[in-house]
Amino acid sequence: xxxxxxxxxxxxxxxxxxxxxxxxxxxxxxxxASNQDMLTATIDGLVARFGLQGKQLGExxxxxxxxxxxxxxxxxxxxxxxxxxxxxxxYDVQQACGTGLEAxxxxxxxxxxxxxxxxxxGGVDTTSDAPLAVxxxxxxVLIGLNNAKTVQDRLKALGRIRPGMIAPEIPRNxxxxxxxxxxxxxxxxxxxxxxxxxxxxxxxxxxxxxMAAAYDRGFFDDLVTxxxxxxxxxxxxxESSVEKLATLKPVFGRGEGATMTAGNSTPLTxxxxxxxLGSDEWAAENxxxxxxxxxxxQTAAVDYVHGGEGLLMAPVYAMPVMLARNGLSLxxxxxxxxxxxxxxxxxxxLKAWEDEDFCKTRLGxxxxxxxxxxxxxxxxxxxxAAGHPFAATGGRIVAQLAKQLHEAGPGKRGLISVCAAGGQxxxxxxxx
Amino acid sequence: xxxxxxxxxxxGFGTTITRNLGLPRPAVLRRYEPGQPLLPGxxxxxxxxxxxLRDAVTELLRAEGVHVQSPVTxxxxxxxxxxxxxxxxxTGLRTPADLASAHDFLSPAVxxxxxxxxxxxxxxxxxxxxxxAQAAARQALDGLVRSIAKELRNGSTANLVHVxxxxxxSIASPVRFFLSGRSAYVDGxxxxxxxxxxxAAADDERPLAGKVAVVTGAARGIGAAIAKVMxxxxxxxxxxxxxxxxxxxxxxxxxxxxxxLQLDITADDAPQRLIEHLRERHGGADVVVHNAGITRDKLLxxxxxxxxxxxxxxxxxxxxxxxxALLDAEGVLKPDARVVCVSSQSGIAGNRGQTxxxxxxxxxxxxxxxxxxxxxxxxxxxxxxxxxxxxxEMTAKMPFGTREVxxxxxxxxxxxxxxxxxxxxxxxxxxxxxxxxxxTVRVCGQSMLGA
Ligand SMILES: NC(=O)c1ccc[n+]([C@@H]2O[C@H](COP(=O)([O-])OP(=O)(O)OC[C@H]3O[C@@H](n4cnc5c(N)ncnc54)[C@H](O)[C@@H]3O)[C@@H](O)[C@H]2O)c1
Numbered sequence: 001x002x003x004x005x006x007x008x009x010x011x012x013x014x015x016x017x018x019x020x021x022x023x024x025x026x027x028x029x030x031x032x033a034s035n036q037d038m039l040t041a042t043i044d045g046l047v048a049r050f051g052l053q054g055k056q057l058g059e060x061x062x063x064x065x066x067x068x069x070x071x072x073x074x075x076x077x078x079x080x081x082x083x084x085x086x087x088x089x090x091y092d093v094q095q096a097c098g099t100g101l102e103a104x105x106x107x108x109x110x111x112x113x114x115x116x117x118x119x120x121x122g123g124v125d126t127t128s129d130a131p132l133a134v135x136x137x138x139x140x141v142l143i144g145l146n147n148a149k150t151v152q153d154r155l156k157a158l159g160r161i162r163p164g165m166i167a168p169e170i171p172r173n174x175x176x177x178x179x180x181x182x183x184x185x186x187x188x189x190x191x192x193x194x195x196x197x198x199x200x201x202x203x204x205x206x207x208x209x210x211m212a213a214a215y216d217r218g219f220f221d222d223l224v225t226x227x228x229x230x231x232x233x234x235x236x237x238x239e240s241s242v243e244k245l246a247t248l249k250p251v252f253g254r255g256e257g258a259t260m261t262a263g264n265s266t267p268l269t270x271x272x273x274x275x276x277l278g279s280d281e282w283a284a285e286n287x288x289x290x291x292x293x294x295x296x297x298q299t300a301a302v303d304y305v306h307g308g309e310g311l312l313m314a315p316v317y318a319m320p321v322m323l324a325r326n327g328l329s330l331x332x333x334x335x336x337x338x339x340x341x342x343x344x345x346x347x348x349x350l351k352a353w354e355d356e357d358f359c360k361t362r363l364g365x366x367x368x369x370x371x372x373x374x375x376x377x378x379x380x381x382x383x384x385a386a387g388h389p390f391a392a393t394g395g396r397i398v399a400q401l402a403k404q405l406h407e408a409g410p411g412k413r414g415l416i417s418v419c420a421a422g423g424q425x426x427x428x429x430x431x432x
Numbered sequence: 433x434x435x436x437x438x439x440x441x442x443x444g445f446g447t448t449i450t451r452n453l454g455l456p457r458p459a460v461l462r463r464y465e466p467g468q469p470l471l472p473g474x475x476x477x478x479x480x481x482x483x484x485l486r487d488a489v490t491e492l493l494r495a496e497g498v499h500v501q502s503p504v505t506x507x508x509x510x511x512x513x514x515x516x517x518x519x520x521x522x523t524g525l526r527t528p529a530d531l532a533s534a535h536d537f538l539s540p541a542v543x544x545x546x547x548x549x550x551x552x553x554x555x556x557x558x559x560x561x562x563x564x565a566q567a568a569a570r571q572a573l574d575g576l577v578r579s580i581a582k583e584l585r586n587g588s589t590a591n592l593v594h595v596x597x598x599x600x601x602s603i604a605s606p607v608r609f610f611l612s613g614r615s616a617y618v619d620g621x622x623x624x625x626x627x628x629x630x631x632a633a634a635d636d637e638r639p640l641a642g643k644v645a646v647v648t649g650a651a652r653g654i655g656a657a658i659a660k661v662m663x664x665x666x667x668x669x670x671x672x673x674x675x676x677x678x679x680x681x682x683x684x685x686x687x688x689x690x691x692x693l694q695l696d697i698t699a700d701d702a703p704q705r706l707i708e709h710l711r712e713r714h715g716g717a718d719v720v721v722h723n724a725g726i727t728r729d730k731l732l733x734x735x736x737x738x739x740x741x742x743x744x745x746x747x748x749x750x751x752x753x754x755x756x757a758l759l760d761a762e763g764v765l766k767p768d769a770r771v772v773c774v775s776s777q778s779g780i781a782g783n784r785g786q787t788x789x790x791x792x793x794x795x796x797x798x799x800x801x802x803x804x805x806x807x808x809x810x811x812x813x814x815x816x817x818x819x820x821x822x823x824x825e826m827t828a829k830m831p832f833g834t835r836e837v838x839x840x841x842x843x844x845x846x847x848x849x850x851x852x853x854x855x856x857x858x859x860x861x862x863x864x865x866x867x868x869x870x871x872t873v874r875v876c877g878q879s880m881l882g883a
Pocket of ligand 1: 650654696774
């Protein structure tokens with residue numbers, strides 16, 4: 001596939017740093033916290049870290065996947081409740097699990113174009129304080145009740161309520177078009193790519209161990225700010241082992257070939273993350289560091305409904321387009337951050353890039369992208385360890401990777417790959 | 433934190449009760465607020481013998497807008513308003529006989545001293561005396577000032593500053609401090625100034641303007657108060673605390689427009705990380721306050737190694753390591769830097785169940801004394817403050833009886849506030865305090881412990 005080479009942008013946006021709150025398993029430490037509470041606290045932690053009190057930034061862009069009606073202007077409301085200047089504009093975005101990374105790309109692009117000098121990208125999600133909707137029937141009755149003018153009309157409207165209408169619709173982690181849970185979709189892909197149980201469990205254990213070690217060496221000291229009594233992600237299991245994980249029963253897929261367990265799949269999680277971006281000049285003027293630059297990004301989507309592709313395989317398609325545009329091979333990176341929605345998703349992606357036939361027929365490449373050095377993958381842990389509050393994962397990864405690159409020295413390159421519901425995927429390149 | 437007893441004793445009903453029962457009546461102290469005059473009334477300046485500081489002090493007071501009265505004799509006519517400060521220049525003392533003139537000046541003047549007044553004596557250090565008689569006379573002032581401090585009531589304090597020959601140019605900063613509300617809880621203390629290059633007087637309201645000040649243990653308690661006072665005085669504060677305290681640390685930083693640095697000061701790479709942070713973000717540091725501290729109390733016979741080691745690591749070794757690394761790092765610690773280390777009264781008096789803590793805090797006193805000449809060479813200073821009973825979340829958890837006794841056994845009959853420690857540290861951090869070096873200033877209301 002001949003990808004057009006890319007016009008050199010006027011400048012690249014710098015990643016200055018990040019802040020997130022520890023991620024918490026659903027209905028645990030943050031059960032009483034709203035999206036706005038978490039996002040505001042996370043912005044305030046970033047403000048404290050970088051001395052942004054009272055400052056007007058170019059823009060704050062963030063989003064949540066699960067939103068209440070009251071969250072309609074979530075990011076702007078969070079900015080108003082934060083220590084940033086109230087004259088900082090904000091808007092919401094939503095691209096399922098790609099939200100956080102997409103927000104960073106949006107802010108970076110405006111910086112690259114010179115439309116803004118600085119900005120915050122972020123994301124937040126709660127599955128504990130999730131919006132409950134009433135059924136369509138009940139909603140129609142309640143709207144009628146609200147519109148009723150007389151007492152008789154009101155009573156008449158109330159009389160139409162049937163017991164069956166009362167059960168609330170709880171948002172599910174399921175695809176609207178297939179009715180399948182995301183894990184079920186991932187299980188189909190895992191089977192297709194013959195991803196074994198043990199390799200999934202090994203990936204999960206590595207994630208937990210890497211992240212625990214990173215916490216212990218203080219790596220997260222300037223990436224995380226405690227919230228509501230948590231100072232580390234409460235999903236983190238430093239003592240996790242392949243033997244322990246092997247005892248778990250599969251939860252997705254059926255029968256013999258089922259390999260996906262609660263141990264190698266991310267649980268529902270609450271949390272928020274933010275990333276501070278700016279032009280190099282803005283960073284210098286404010287005495288702020290430049291950890292890395294955002295070089296390029298690409299999104300892709302697959303037809304998982306009728307097209308025979310796996311729901312979470314879109315990043316696999318986005319990758320070669322972005323690599324070609326930048327004249328890079330899959331091996332030209334010092335770090336790989338592949339979001340661990342499920343261990344099998346990471347492994348399926350890696351296998352697909354190694355597969356000659358797949359790369360030829362599906363990706364339209366002459367040669368497979370090849371394999372990567374696995375010791376460069378998710379070196380400080382990823383979503384299997386931290387958990388995955390949908391929209392917050394992108395910000396976690398961008399800040400974490402930027403810091404890794406900075407620690408490794410100038411000229412290092414990192415690759416991000418995030419799969420998202422709806423058959424979408426976002427990939428990006430950072431460079432120190 | 434409210435002092436219920438002080439508030440009660442100062443209420444109409446409480447005054448009657450406490451007076452009739454002969455109970456102590458702790459005063460509401462005069463604490464500094466920006467815009468406040470140096471003194472709430474006039475000052476009297478006198479001397480014992482031919483003092484060499486009297487004129488300089490008088491001039492300094494006038495420049496501050498203080499009305500300076502002439503001394504009155506025991507039976508002489510009173511000169512207008514009651515004084516808010518009584519200052520004795522005792523640099524002229526030659527023999528104990530000269531002390532009579534100190535008595536003649538102080539007795540009637542102190543009698544008229546108003547509430548929250550200040551008695552300040554300036555004298556030569558006994559160690560420099562020309563004769564045993566002169567040394568005796570100078571040393572006698574220690575007993576004199578400490579006794580005056582115990583006799584004073586209504587929140588008044590008495591302190592002594594030793595000014596050796598040649599250090600006259602260094603006195604403005606300590607004189608201002610001891611007269612002002614910043615020294616509210618510093619009482620019955622003896623300290624020294626040395627000759628130093630004193631920069632031209634800075635902005636009185638914002639003496640730390642443009643300075644970068646690192647404060648460890650800033651997430652709460654005394655550290656949070658230090659951060660706030662530093663910021664009020666104009667500094668940009670780098671607030672440091674352990675990562676687990678990061679949320680309250682962020683609140684402190686956001687309240688004062690500072691920055692938060694989550695760092696365990698005992699980590700092996702803590703000095704390096706602090707230095708890199710200061711280089712990258714702030715171009716260095718002007719002030720470093722080693723405030724972070726912990727207690728792990730147990731009687732010595734029951735104390736395990738973990739308790740001993742953790743207290744030593746936080747309270748002493750981290751201060752040593754970070755300070756040494758800052759001295760070694762090219763261009764990070766500014767030439768006229770100020771380092772202030774938090775010690776404790778326990779390090780002076782000792783405390784049952786606190787062998788580890790008291791040892792660490794006594795170590796701090798030795799450390800600043802030993803480092804002072806090195807710092808002086810650079811135009812910098814290093815000092816310690818030793819807080820007494822300071823009312824914090826920590827002391828609020830003490831049993832009622834222990835807390836009440838702990839807070840009353842001092843000349844001001846009350847516990848100090850975190851802000852009192854903070855004001856003293858902020859004063860030591862001022863450019864004008866260049867002459868105060870290697871000292872340990874107690875902020876204890878003249879505690880009876882270790883006095
Ligand atoms: N409160 C008193 O009466 C009193 C009296 C004498 C001395 N002091 C001293 O004053 C200082 C402050 O005391 P406080 O009463 O505010 O105590 P505190 O416990 O309220 O605050 C101490 C702070 O230091 C932080 N800290 C502890 N270990 C740390 C580490 N390894 N790295 C970074 N930060 C760390 C803590 O997280 C905490 O925020 C201490 O050195 C204490 O020994 C207090």
